[in-house]
Amino acid sequence: MDCRDHTPCQLALDLPFWQHWYYVLVEKHPGVPGTVSFQVIVQVTDCSQPSLARPPFLPSSASMNMPHSFGSMGGLALGDSPPPASPNGTKHSVPIPTSSPASERCWPVRPTLRNELDTFSVHFYIFFGPNVSVPPDHPAVFVINLLPVLDSGGVLNLELRLNVSSLCGENVTVFGCLNHEVPLTSSDNASVTCETESLAGFLLSVNATATLSRLRIPYPQTGSWYLSLRSLCATEHGFEPCTNVTAEVYLRAYLSPCINDCGIYGQCKLLRTNNYLYAACECKAGWNGWGCTDNAEAFSYGFQLLSTLLLCLSNVMFVPPVAIAVRSHYLLEAAVYIFTMFFSTFYHACDQPGIVVFCIMDYDVLQFCDFLGSLMSVWVTVIAMARLQPVVKQVLYLLGAMLLSMALQMDRHGLWNLLGPSLFALGIMAIAWTARTIRRRHCYPPTWKRWAFYLCPGALIAAAAVLLYAFVETEENYFYIHSIWHLLIAGSVGFLLPPRAKPSRRLGPLPRRKGCGYQLCVNEQEELGLVDPAVASINSICTS
Structure with missing residues (x-):
């Protein structure tokens, strides 16, 4: 809100972001001489106890003990402090416009139990679940906490399945809004959405015809995710709150490295870039997409x-x-x-x-x-x-x-x-x-x-x-x-491959006759005492 055209400047937020700082930028117009004094009043109403409201908090440069160099921008924190006096010495407060009754936006938030199985593989279990009851008069809100670095590289999967037997024959539709940092359920029942001027979420719906609804968010933002479930009955004039019908749904929330393990045409791989670890599908055979399901260029x-x-x-x-x-x-x-x-x-x-x-x-x-x-x-x-x-x-x-x-x-x-x-x-x-x-x-x-x-x-x-x-x-x-x-x-x-090696030409030892014993060779010439070889023939007698 630009406060130059509003005196006093008033802003009411029905759905402020939880666990976040809100900043107010204060700038002095160049043509205004001297020092300008101002007041900032912040009032927070606790929806769990509408009758009790925190006292207004009026931080200023004096009460916050901030130097003048920081006066151009300040962060507003909530606390209990008496409002400072106005410049003229009198005490007064600026009325803050009231929003819708706090009881309409105050719902108990049910936490989930975290169970880590592997890298980017986490199951979130609901206490007294996984079947949850959605009453007709107010939403059922659940919170899923995603840790920084550890949970941002996978896929957040959410599955809703309606138990038709719990509808008692009524035309009941269960709407779910998944939002980051703040729960959101539209007050306009005729057109159920998960969007406002400053917030946007993911819408899921199940009924007797479509009993199953799935949502997948690749690389989700870390922090708290709130799921708001609300049961409405379809009429001629749109959706209206049901009477005495408590719908029962099966809720499953988990983190997975890849969508459906990349199917039969891909492979899920863990990748690291600049100290960031994340999972992605490596598709084959011409398939593409987050889960390798795009067959526009697939091989036949x-x-x-x-x-x-x-x-x-x-x-x-x-x-x-x-x-x-x-x-x-x-x-x-x-x-x-x-x-x-x-x-x-x-x-x-x-x-x-x-x-x-x-x-x-x-x-x-x-x-x-x-x-x-x-x-x-x-x-x-x-x-x-x-x-x-x-x-x-x-x-x-x-x-x-x-x-x-x-x-x-x-x-x-x-x-x-x-x-x-x-x-x-x-x-x-x-x-x-x-x-x-x-x-x-x-x-x-x-x-x-x-x-x-x-x-x-x-x-x-x-x-x-x-x-x-x-x-x-x-x-x-x-x-x-x-x-x-x-x-x-x-x-x-x-x-x-070379040809067969030729056998060596060197002659080996002569083969011996089979049998046992030795050979005794006697020169007949030596036995007869003959010296001249021409006189008699030489015969060798070998006896085994």
């Missing part, structure tokens, strides 16, 4: 099925590398490829958004095995190309499996999880090939056909796969770019 069932089949069936490309590895007697490498093909297929079948999903085990286990198999396939292929000694190769296989498991546990989506082992294995292969080239004094691998038809195409295919994975793959093109990644990686393995 055929598109979901196509993306799942592409990601799963592209792993069949690992069958040729498995056959090549088995034929070349690389049995351990073949086992790694089979492991990768199996878990990659079922991981992508479980990873799909929407309804085309099939999981044979826990999602986290499938994801870990898929990532580990992919990295191990690269590792064992490059180590096999180095043609190391069997003992050294087995040690590197085992060491790589342990280190890759540790790296994946730290960060599964890091790019260096793929580049690090690949570069390290390529370094080992380069050292082995260089040492073999120096020892043989000939380039290794020695044949140009091996370079032209196997190594160069395989390296180009592997490099293209890494570039697609690192710089091209996004959430929008994931299903077909990642399918191409499967095809390229499996194809490069088929080209890069």
Whole structure:
């Protein structure tokens, strides 16, 4: 209210904000000389005891002991203090207009019990509830207290369900007004709203036709929320108070991280920004909205099925590398490829958004095995190309499996999880090939056909796969770019896997005859005492 046009200036608030300060701005007009004195009278009526009213409180710059620098604005607090004298020495009071009878706006407020279950998961229980009775003559008011920081990052859920059997055949409608900081129930029964000139709330209603009403408020403002329930009967002239009908409703109030846990097309996640913790839905398959319920840009069932089949069936490309590895007697490498093909297929079948999903085990286990198999396939292929000694190769296989498991546990989506082992294995292969080239004094691998038809195409295919994975793959093109990644990686393995090692040309020991004992060889020449070999033939007699 602007008091420049009102003398005296009077303001009556029927519904003041609870536990709030009210400020009065006093400014002196530049053209008025001297000092201007004024009075501020505040009177509060306790609705629980209408006959008792607090004495007027008249704070001024003298009584509040405030410096003149603070005289432009002051906060009014309520207390018991005698009014100061007026400037002319007489005592008088300015009449304050009376509002509607206090008994019409004085209702008992029933508190709720808070039960914290998890982060942003709180249930509010009503004493002697959850079924509450709404009398016909006055509203039933409940208060829900939301704590700062802890409750502002979730969703406030309110549910009303009417018990039709309690209406006794009357056309009763129960209206609920949820307001922040102050309870509000409209006095105009014909048009029930939860709004005034300075207040606005949320309206709920249940009747015999619509027995259930839900309200969800994402990221609610902290503080006290008041729910006022009132039962009215529908007539020809609008709504009127009912007579001798006490409606019974089921009331449920709780905090949840997300709306309906984001449904089947989303995932509820806890996020932190600038020390603020809040929950939000991460929607998939083109769905949007607070609870991933907006299907304006959603993927169709055929598109979901196509993306799942592409990601799963592209792993069949690992069958040729498995056959090549088995034929070349690389049995351990073949086992790694089979492991990768199996878990990659079922991981992508479980990873799909929407309804085309099939999981044979826990999602986290499938994801870990898929990532580990992919990295191990690269590792064992490059180590096999180095043609190391069997003992050294087995040690590197085992060491790589342990280190890759540790790296994946730290960060599964890091790019260096793929580049690090690949570069390290390529370094080992380069050292082995260089040492073999120096020892043989000939380039290794020695044949140009091996370079032209196997190594160069395989390296180009592997490099293209890494570039697609690192710089091209996004959430929008994931299903077909990642399918191409499967095809390229499996194809490069088929080209890069070395051929079967040739057996060594060095002759081994002669095979012994089966049996026990020893052989005694006697030179017949020595036994006969013959010296000249031309005289007699030499025969060796061996006796076992």
